[in-house]
Amino acid sequence: MTDPYRLLGVPATADDETIRLAYLAAIRACPPERDRHRFEQLRAAFEAIADAQARLSHALFDTTAPTPEDVLDALGAVFQPRRPSEQRLRRVLGEKP
Amino acid sequence: MSRKAKANPKKPPSPHDMDSAALAERAEAELALSRHKEAIELYKELLKRERRPVWVDGLAACYAGRAHSLAAKGMLKEALVLWRNRQQLCGKPLVEGPYLTWLMQAGERGEAVRLLADPSLPEAARAELETRLAATLLTLPSDTQLPDLPADSALLRHRPAALAALQAYGQGDLAALGVCLQAIPFRSPYRDLKPLLKALALLTTDSAAAEATEATEVIARLPVDGPFERLAAALRCAALPAGRWLTALRDLDENGRQLVLDLKGCPDPLRPLLLELAKLGDQPNPGQFFDLLARHRRALPDGLAANVCRRLLPHASNRLKFHADVLGTLPEVELSHLAALTAEAHGDRGLAMPHWQRMAELLGGDPEKKRQAALIWRRLSVMDLAPLEEAGALYPDDIVCMERSVDLDPDQRDTQLRLIAELRHVGALQQARARLDQALPRFPKDAELLLEAVRVALAGKAFKKAVGLAKRVLELDPINPKVRRLIGQAHFSHARKQIKAKNHPSARKELEAAAEWLRGSEDGATLNLLRALASDDPASADGAIRDAVADLGGALLGGFHLALEAGRLGLDAAVLLARGKVDLTATPAPAAVAALARALEAAREMDTTLRGNALRTALHPLRPALRRAASGRYAEAEQRLICEAWLRRKEKELLRLYADAALKHWPRQPLFVYFKAMAQYADMPYNMPERMRYNLEDAAEAALAQGDRRTFQRIQDLLHPIEPDRFYPEDDYDFVGGLADDDPGAMFEMLLRMGGEEALFSMARQAMGKKMFDALRKELGGNNKEFARALVELMAQQARLDDIQAPAPRKPSDINQRNLFDD
Numbered sequence: 001m002t003d004p005y006r007l008l009g010v011p012a013t014a015d016d017e018t019i020r021l022a023y024l025a026a027i028r029a030c031p032p033e034r035d036r037h038r039f040e041q042l043r044a045a046f047e048a049i050a051d052a053q054a055r056l057s058h059a060l061f062d063t064t065a066p067t068p069e070d071v072l073d074a075l076g077a078v079f080q081p082r083r084p085s086e087q088r089l090r091r092v093l094g095e096k097p
Numbered sequence: 098m099s100r101k102a103k104a105n106p107k108k109p110p111s112p113h114d115m116d117s118a119a120l121a122e123r124a125e126a127e128l129a130l131s132r133h134k135e136a137i138e139l140y141k142e143l144l145k146r147e148r149r150p151v152w153v154d155g156l157a158a159c160y161a162g163r164a165h166s167l168a169a170k171g172m173l174k175e176a177l178v179l180w181r182n183r184q185q186l187c188g189k190p191l192v193e194g195p196y197l198t199w200l201m202q203a204g205e206r207g208e209a210v211r212l213l214a215d216p217s218l219p220e221a222a223r224a225e226l227e228t229r230l231a232a233t234l235l236t237l238p239s240d241t242q243l244p245d246l247p248a249d250s251a252l253l254r255h256r257p258a259a260l261a262a263l264q265a266y267g268q269g270d271l272a273a274l275g276v277c278l279q280a281i282p283f284r285s286p287y288r289d290l291k292p293l294l295k296a297l298a299l300l301t302t303d304s305a306a307a308e309a310t311e312a313t314e315v316i317a318r319l320p321v322d323g324p325f326e327r328l329a330a331a332l333r334c335a336a337l338p339a340g341r342w343l344t345a346l347r348d349l350d351e352n353g354r355q356l357v358l359d360l361k362g363c364p365d366p367l368r369p370l371l372l373e374l375a376k377l378g379d380q381p382n383p384g385q386f387f388d389l390l391a392r393h394r395r396a397l398p399d400g401l402a403a404n405v406c407r408r409l410l411p412h413a414s415n416r417l418k419f420h421a422d423v424l425g426t427l428p429e430v431e432l433s434h435l436a437a438l439t440a441e442a443h444g445d446r447g448l449a450m451p452h453w454q455r456m457a458e459l460l461g462g463d464p465e466k467k468r469q470a471a472l473i474w475r476r477l478s479v480m481d482l483a484p485l486e487e488a489g490a491l492y493p494d495d496i497v498c499m500e501r502s503v504d505l506d507p508d509q510r511d512t513q514l515r516l517i518a519e520l521r522h523v524g525a526l527q528q529a530r531a532r533l534d535q536a537l538p539r540f541p542k543d544a545e546l547l548l549e550a551v552r553v554a555l556a557g558k559a560f561k562k563a564v565g566l567a568k569r570v571l572e573l574d575p576i577n578p579k580v581r582r583l584i585g586q587a588h589f590s591h592a593r594k595q596i597k598a599k600n601h602p603s604a605r606k607e608l609e610a611a612a613e614w615l616r617g618s619e620d621g622a623t624l625n626l627l628r629a630l631a632s633d634d635p636a637s638a639d640g641a642i643r644d645a646v647a648d649l650g651g652a653l654l655g656g657f658h659l660a661l662e663a664g665r666l667g668l669d670a671a672v673l674l675a676r677g678k679v680d681l682t683a684t685p686a687p688a689a690v691a692a693l694a695r696a697l698e699a700a701r702e703m704d705t706t707l708r709g710n711a712l713r714t715a716l717h718p719l720r721p722a723l724r725r726a727a728s729g730r731y732a733e734a735e736q737r738l739i740c741e742a743w744l745r746r747k748e749k750e751l752l753r754l755y756a757d758a759a760l761k762h763w764p765r766q767p768l769f770v771y772f773k774a775m776a777q778y779a780d781m782p783y784n785m786p787e788r789m790r791y792n793l794e795d796a797a798e799a800a801l802a803q804g805d806r807r808t809f810q811r812i813q814d815l816l817h818p819i820e821p822d823r824f825y826p827e828d829d830y831d832f833v834g835g836l837a838d839d840d841p842g843a844m845f846e847m848l849l850r851m852g853g854e855e856a857l858f859s860m861a862r863q864a865m866g867k868k869m870f871d872a873l874r875k876e877l878g879g880n881n882k883e884f885a886r887a888l889v890e891l892m893a894q895q896a897r898l899d900d901i902q903a904p905a906p907r908k909p910s911d912i913n914q915r916n917l918f919d920d
Contacts, residue, residue, distance in 0.1 A: 053509070057472055060434070063442040065383050065412045066405045068374050069340035071390070074401050081362035083301040086267025088359060091352040092328050095236035 003066070004045030004058065006073045016051055023050075112142040124155060133163035157187035161194070168195065173203035192222040197229055201324075206233045213246060224286075227252045231286040231324045235259055252286050259287040266294050274298060289323045296332055300360055312336065327353055335360045346375040366396040383412035391416075391423050407431075411438035430459040446480055451860035453477050461505055471506030474498045491519045503532070510540055517549050526557045544574045551580055555587050563587055567614075578616070585615035589627065593665050596631050604631040622648035626662060642677040653685040653719060654692050661700065661715040670718055681718065684725040691735040693719075694742035701745075712746055720751070727754040733763060740772045752776035767796035767808045774815060782818050790816065854885040861888050 005012050008022040023046040032039040048062075049055045091097070112120055124139035140156035143149070160183035168176035176199055184191040192212060200209050210233075212218060213226050227250065234256055246253055262277035278291045292315050299312035316336045319329045331353035334345040342361070346354045354375075358368055370393040377385055387409045394402035403424045410420060417435070421427070427435065437452035453473050460470035478491060478498035491499070499516045503509065513536040520529035533550050540546050547570045554563035563584065570580040588611030595604035608627055615624065622645050629641035646655030656679040663670040674681075685693075697712060716723070731739070736759040743752035753776035759769040770792050778785040785793075793812050800808040858881075862870045873891075874884060 053468075053472070056469060060469060060472055061438075061441075061476060063411055063438050065442075066386075066408045067340070068343055068377065068379060068381065068386070071374065071401070071405060072339055072343060074405075075363075075367065075398070078364055078367070078398060079362040080364075081301060082359055083266070083269055084297070084356050084359040086263050088352070088356055089263055089267065089297075089328065090236050092331060092356050093232045093236050093325065094327070095238075 002041065002045070003064070003070050003073075004048040006070060007041060007045040008049070014049075019046065019049055112139055117143060117146055121152065121155075124152075128155060128159055128162070131162060131166075133159045133166065137163065153187050157183050157189050160187065165195070168199055173199050177203060177205070190219075192218060192226070197222070197226055201229050201233075206230065209233070213250075213252075227286040228289075229324050231259070231290070232327075235263065235287075235290075251284070255281055255285040255287050259285075259290055262290065262294055266297060271298055286324070289320060289325050289329075292319055293325055293328050293332065296336075297360075300332070300335060328356075331356045340379060343371065343375050344379045346372065367393075369393065370396055383409045384416060387413045387416045387419075391419065394424070407435075410435055411442040414439045430456055433459065450477060450480065454859050457501070461501075467505045471502045471509060471512075474502035474505065475509065475512050478502065493523070496520065496523065503535075507535060507539060510536075510543065510546070513540075514546055514549055517546075517553065521549070521553050521556050524556075526553060529553045530557070542573055544570050544577065547573070548577070548580055548583075551583050555583060560587050560591060581614045581616060582620065585611045585620060588614065589623065592627055592631065593662075596627070597666050601631045601633055619649065623658065626658065630662065630666065639676050642673070646677045646679055650692055650696075651689060652679050652681055652683065653689040653722060654696055655679060656681055656719060657693055657696060657715055660718055661711065664711050664714050670715070674718060681722045683722075684729070685722050687726070687729040687731045687735060690723065690726050690729070690739055691731070693723075694739045697742045697746060713748070716746065716748065723751055724754060727751070727758045729758075731759070731762075733759075733766075736762075737768060740769070744772065744775055749776045749779075765792075765796065765799065767800035767803070767805060767812070770796035771808055771812050771815065774812075779815070782815060785819065790819070854881045857885055857888060861892065 005014070008019060008026055010019055010022045014022070023042065026042045027039060030038045030042065047054065048058050087095075109123075112123075115123070120139055120143055124136050124143060127133075127136035127139060136159045137156065140152055140159060143152045144156060160179050164176040164179035164183070167173075167179065177196070180194075180196050180199070181191065183189050197209070200212075209226060209230055213223065213230065218226070230252060234252055258277050258280035262274055262281070265271075265273035265277055274294060278294060281287050281291055296312045296315040296319070299315065313336045316329075316332050319332065321329075323329060327350065331349055334342050334349060334353070335357045336342075337345055342357065346357060349357065354372060355368070358371065363371055370389065373389055373393075374381075374386075377389065381389075387406050390397070390402045390406050390409075406416075406420060406424055407427075410417060414435075433452045433456035437449045437456060440446070440449035440452065454477065457470045457473035457477070460466040460473070475498070478495040480495075496516070496519050499512060499519065502512055503516055507513065513532065517529050517532045517536065520526070520532060530553060533546075533553060536546055537550065547566055551563045551566045551570065554560070554566055564587075567580045567584045570577055574580075588607045592604040592607035592611065595601070595607060605628065608624060608631060612624055615621065625641060625648065626645035629638040629645060632638040632641070642659070646652070646659060649655040649658045655677065656674055659673050659677050659679060660670040662668075663673045697716075700712060736755065740752060740755050740759065743749075743755060752772055756769050756772035756776055760766065760773065763769060774785065774789055774793055778789065793816055797809050797812040797816075800806075800812065858870075865873075873888075
């Protein structure tokens with residue numbers, strides 16, 4: 001399973017209520033009739049970390065290998081989107097350095 | 098005849114020796130076969146003889162065809178040379194077809210600009226060329242002399258606005274950007290720059306969601322392969338969802354990648370990592386992923402590399418040493434955890450178990466980690482079970498694990514409940530009661546737990562206590578049908594005892610008490626039957642028995658209930674069946690047989706005191722009728738249900754008859770093949786003929802193909818004693834450190850290193866039994882370290898011997914047929 005914390009957009013330290021609210025918001029944004037697969041993923045993610053015992057079980061027994069997407073997500077906080085410079089644009093268009 | 102005179106029939110004549118008509122025919126044929134190189138030579142020869150227009154066109158077509166095939170291989174320069182030959186030798190226009198595209202793709206912008214200055218260039222070609230050159234003109238250094246173009250050239254007139262737009266975007270002056278873009282007309286060669294800069298402005302604006310959506314929409318509308326394609330491709334990549342944009346970076350050039358990373362806000366020190374990560378794809382090899390993160394760990398935020406690498410280790414266990422060297426040594430509990438997860442990730446639960454045990458033991462000693470330890474013990478207890486498997490499926494060792502789990506964390510209500518049910522199933526009623534005494538004060542209003550308490554009380558024949566508990570269940574859940582039936586059945590049991598003792602008044606009293614609890618029609622019919630049997634008036638009783646037989650479902654089902662009651666009451670079944678005028682000479686209908694199969698299962702579930710033999714004895718008078726009914730027309734679901742019932746009741750003859758009949762209707766259906774094999778060889782799989790084995794193997798494959806994992810598993814279990822390796826191909830995963838699988842010594846060494854001495858001892862204790870383990874320990878002596886080393890040698894030696902010797906067949910009693918014939 002994809003990292004349930006990432007899927008629900010909650011930190012690893014989130015409590016039951018935070019996770020529940022994140023789940024409700026996620027399924028409101030993606031109801032089953034719009035994207036069944038995504039909805040199932042969200043539900044599985046919620047069930048995996050819904051309460052303290054489930055979170056503990058997940059931490060102990062989950063064997064899912066992390067993905068580059070997980071790394072990107074973890075790096076989210078240090079990413080600060082910025083406007084490319086004029087020079088960068090000209091380089092992309094073919095300007096020689 | 099001389100050798101020279103002998104002509105080679107396969108070799109075509111030289112073009113010089115052929116007449117023009119034949120040569121033209123051959124040239125056309127080569128062209129039609131796309132053999133352009135050969136066709137060019139032939140047309141050239143023809144044109145030497147005479148410059149006929151049709152041959153000129155033929156040569157031009159050959160050049161065009163050859164140029165296209167070279168361009169398709171990426172040989173753009175060579176394609177351009179051929180296109181120019183086409184112009185020079187055949188007089189065809191240069192600027193047509195794919196020429197401008199190839200020119201730009203080959204980077205020959207100088208030639209493109211020169212073409213633009215050519216006054217003979219057709220207007221349409223000029224407009225196209227100007228559009229294609231738009232991006233080039235924006236990237237010329239400021240001191241570059243612009244091409245000698247007509248003063249009204251749109252390329253020159255709109256260039257300042259386009260350059261100013263780029264500058265305004267770079268400076269973040271969105272107002273100026275808007276003005277500049279307005280100055281670029283929609284027919285301008287720079288027109289495609291407008292949506293690109295607009296999308297860029299939306300992507301980099303501070304207010305997020307709506308603009309991001311609009312940016313995505315604008316990007317989706319960008320023309321493909323336009324003059325600003327490199328910028329467009331970068332924007333398309335940037336608009337992809339997380340993860341996908343990273344992989345898509347691979348398709349961009351270096352400047353495009355950096356632009357995307359700018360837009361994403363990737364800090365400079367992380368860029369090399371991300372670019373390498375992109376190369377690994379979205380599902381990278383765990384080992385390579387691990388190496389990459391370890392190499393770039395200093396650029397990553399604190400602990401991120403260690404955390405992700407730690408999660409990768411179960412999939413890249415040969416990086417363990419590297420992990421220790423670079424990211425630090427893991428404590429023993431972590432090593433056990435890692436070894437367990439590694440084994441599980443490779444589907445080897447047997448190997449995982451000792452590591453989980455070791456980890457649970459280590460955690461159990463820490464008051465703050467008791468809940469983790471409890472969860473591990475719980476997992477160990479149900480590790481071999483299919484999900485939702487009912488109580489009664491655990492082995493004694495599993496129950497011990499579950500007890501340890503509950504002892505460490507008594508707040509696990511589900512585990513408590515399961516444990517009590519398991520203890521009741523194995524008849525450990527005293528332990529079950531002790532567990533209930535612990536659990537009920539914690540969960541006093543838990544109806545399921547109270548219901549289990551009722552079952553335990555009934556199993557211990559504590560009827561009054563059971564009734565008291567049942568009333569508590571009904572206070573919490575007034576319409577709970579399970580508890581009503583349980584108590585009603587308990588009164589039935591009492592009544593049966595009294596009937597057996599010929600104490601009919603007491604029996605009737607019990608039956609009236611049962612009537613207060615029971616609601617269902619089948620229970621009502623049983624009540625009437627027992628009332629008749631407790632009656633002091635045999636004449637009226639016979640009529641009541643006949644009515645009860647009818648209410649219970651007719652001859653077959655009613656006869657079964659009568660025979661069952663006869664067994665419970667110590668009566669002669671034949672006499673009772675005669676009193677009920679049960680006629681078993683007719684062949685039962687398929688629906689009646691299916692109903693009997695359901696009744697068999699229900700009887701076992703409701704009456705826990707019922708022995709397996711009691712059900713088989715009750716079936717005895719029905720067998721002839723059931724044999725006849727085997728050839729009836731059943732639905733597949735009915736056949737499955739019936740065969741399952743015969744399997745559970747060890748009715749081998751009936752199972753074989755019904756499985757045979759089913760296979761006639763559904764040949765090679767995996768489940769029925771399995772039933773047939775079970776009917777004949779469940780107890781003696783070694784006697785199974787080769788043909789049956791092949792049938793089973795085919796059935797297992799078919800079951801797997803149909804997604805029927807349960808049947809696959811059952812066949813696998815049946816064949817395991819005779820073909821232990823048939824469904825367990827040698828595991829090819831490299832568990833630790835890239836060790837060869839066929840070196841058991843190295844494997845045990847690594848186990849020792851990863852799990853520690855205790856994990857090794859625990860595994861050895863399990864493998865050889867406590868008695869032998871203790872004897873060995875006494876004999877070998879020494880400290881833990883020396884003993885562990887001696888054990889490794891001994892076990893490796895044994896493993897090598899096992900490899901050489903044929904595996905000893907397991908005794909039939911060892912066959913893992915859990916949940917089959919399980920009473």
